[in-house]
Amino acid sequence: MAEGAAVKKKQKVNVPFDYDKYLRKGKLPHIWCPGCGHGIVLKSLLRAIDKVGLDKSSICMASGIGCSSRTPGYVDFNTLHSLHGRAIAFATGVKLAKPEMNILVTIGDGDALAIGGNHFIHACRRNIDMTVIIYSNAIYGMTGGQVSPTTPEGAMSTTSPHGNMEPAFDACAVAEASGASFVARSTAYHMQELEKVLTAAIEHKGMSVVEVLDSCPVYYGRQNKYKSASHMMEEIEKKGTVSGAQAKNLSEEEIGDRFVRGILKQDKDGVEYCDAYDNLIAKVQVKK
């Protein structure tokens, strides 16, 4: 009886994750270019959703316009493909009308921080319960590689042909300063860490912002002389970041211009916006 078990050395049994149960049938292959990081972010997000155990019909995924904003088109949830810069505004409307829904916003760095910067900071300030996933590729991908608020100083883009003269935004610092109660950063290269961070972000009640460094090999990559998608992932996402644990043992000088990954802020005590709204209604009704 136990003979087989005794003879056979225990092997890790590998059953690949079933992404298909969350995808719309017949929509793949997606439109993203070869090596685009957006697909890796989507896969990590689907694994996180699975881990949290969200029911598909309880999710509303909202986006604006951009390559990253094509994400909702592929998933079998309630989805909203809205206007450039307005994803968070639409998502806010859905959340207030249906507070029981789990809101995910998939948004480009241009969408979130340039045209939609205003909506972004105020949603953070209100601490409304949603998870905003910034696909941060340091460029406007969809429109041909223009400079974005996260393009590093000196980097090439279609609209900075002599090198970007502007300092870049630190999306996480903006989110923290604006009042988001959960702020984290990861990369497409660190896709397992990303899955964990996204799981914690979805589970957190309040405004969760996750900046994901990912690559646009076609526009950012070519203009900045990266050889391939994996070369970009190696240089920007791996060598360009340090984990929170590593950062603890490093001085600011040693960290230099590398980004710190992991959960950067989590405040569980702040009042969430829909709750604040309910409290206000209760207060006004008592007065009457």
Add this chain to the structure above:
Amino acid sequence: MTEAAEKILPRIEIDPKRCKGCSICVDFCPTNVLEMKGALATVVKLEACTRCDLCDLRCPDFAIRVFD
């Protein structure tokens, strides 16, 4: 029984309709199991596969999967 005879090889499936030939899986496979053949990732050294799953996890195109 020798260890080699005992070893059950995994099955790696690459969907040619989905693979866009980005080479991410090839470049990050720790044991060089994969190689690019034109614009398609292919398995060249299955016996070296450790089932680490990194190829699947980093494939942006849902194109490669590792089964037992």
